[in-house]
Amino acid sequence: MKRNIQFREALSSALADEMTADPSVFVFGLDVPDHKRIFGSTAGLLEKFGPERVFDTPLSEDAMTGAALGAALAGLRPVHVHIRVDFALLGMNQIINMISNLRYMTGGQIGKLPIVIRAVIGRGWGQSAQHSKSLQGMFAHFPGLKVVMPSSPQDAYSLLRASIRDDNPVIFLEHRWLYDVVGEVDDAHAVPLGLANVRRHGKDITLVCTSWMNVEAHKAADLLARRGVEAEIVDVRSIAPLDAATILKSVRRTGRCIVADYDWSFCGFAAELAAQIHHGCFKELKAPVERVGFAHTPCPTTRPLENLFYPSAKTLVRAAERLLGLDEMDLSQEKFYTYEVNFKGPF
């Protein structure tokens, strides 16, 4: 069935469909069953599946992450939800010392670890430094974790289903601005983990994007098209395992690349991508790979500084112009995405 739905509903539908298909799937985490339902992404689940399968937790992220592991070891398929990825940091000992290690450390005796940790990431409305991280590079740094970042409703639906069905631990990172995005979702369309997606074709420059940066990249590509530059957009989608082949194939053709990772660039996933692209496309590259990411500071609250902290379509346009040796186009009359259009706070 095909429907035009929001990203948030794609997530709740994926959860409902997996919970219907498999009674061992359950969803838990602080605020999962409250009236706001994690930005609506767990809407309808409590009513449909009851409090034994959809439940709240104490403020005990460390123990609850361990509990997700214990439940998975005992044969269930937990989906643990954090309303901010920053709070998952309290469970990092379990994620990094136990969950990512355990299959290896037991010599494969523990064959399956089907755990999904969903976490909300990214910029909101004055979220400041403790409610706005992304952390995909940090998670992907550790062997034994899969890391997924959907950027469309279809991917939100299909990749969440694939993550729940996967027998490995999966960190599933959702940018909060994406919850409002509407798109066609075909529930019969499966997307396996581990594949990047060329979201827009172009011959002049490749924009390798994660999460929200895909939205900014589309705007940037529209602007660049006006001056005859065709940008190709590759949505990484799966941070780990990484589909390097799709990315390298694109850059070999365009010869120019901007890595736009929704995170800090220094020591981050962007650095990994840039290294692999330089290594894999050394002969074809006409210029060094550009990296676009957060300013290397904690995230500020006040809007003027926040606007400087985060990269945008404008940042991408300027980076592309540098790579292509073009003058800066006039963007003074352009309207860029602003959250104020559909959100007035407080959360």
Add this chain to the structure above:
Amino acid sequence: MDKAEALGLYQKLYLVRRCEEKIREEYFKDEMKTPVHLGIGGEAISVGVVQALPPAALTFGTYRNHALYLAKTDDVEGFFGELYGRASGRCKGKAGSMHLCYPERGLVATSAVVGTTIPVALGAAMASRYRGRNEVVAAFFGDGATEEGTFWESLNYASLRGLRLLLICEDNELAIHTHVNDRQGHEGLLSAVSGFRCHAERADGSDLPAVLEAARGILRKMEKDPRPGFLHLSYYRFLEHVGPLEDFKFAYRKKPEEKELQRRDPVHRFEQTLAALGARAEEIANVRSKVDERVLKEVAAAQKAPFPEPSELMTDVFV
């Protein structure tokens, strides 16, 4: 306890002791390249609690896990294979001493980061409740783990939901070299947990019959009234925190009198119990010689076993 049951328990208790003494004998040959946290003095806790638990009960432990591993699995071959880093190790040499486990035999996981398996045991208890069974799941940990948030978080949640999570505190009063009086700001663990909706018991962990009785007692209470249980068992750590040696020469603790050492030695103590139950010296010696023989054989086998293939480096990351 009758003599036959006691002799059976003695075999398990002595097996643990013999394996660890063998490690001490072999360790400085530097073939066992894994840090060993020996549990000499604490053997009765694992042997007694495992005896009291339902055989299928899932258990979780720590890096000081040799007694628990052997009591729960009886796998001497996989044990020494693992310590020697051989392909015959239960975890193919990827675990070593600190992460020994045998999920198929109910020792699901152990961990070298203090307090980390307590919430994992909680999750296994949640899973059992999810399936409508609420079976007992056991987590072993040291007194230091009660200073970690995970202990209180897990106790809180198990108490909230009435889960049959048995928390076994193996209290040797030391966290590496730091005494409990320098670490804990309460009047004792039993009173500290008393505000939670849980059962709690204390016993002398050096005394196998006392451990068994306390464990059976708390399990009966948990069966009747589904709540978590907190079992506080004291023991004396005879050796250094990590490694095969005594460490009385360092200032942080004094060597107790010989009589006190004997009182805190669970093997010695239980031999007296056996004698009181009418076991003859040759019956005890017979148990010991069979265990000695088995340990010698498995150590020799492990020393000869091949190391894992190089290809093993990359396996077991993802399925």
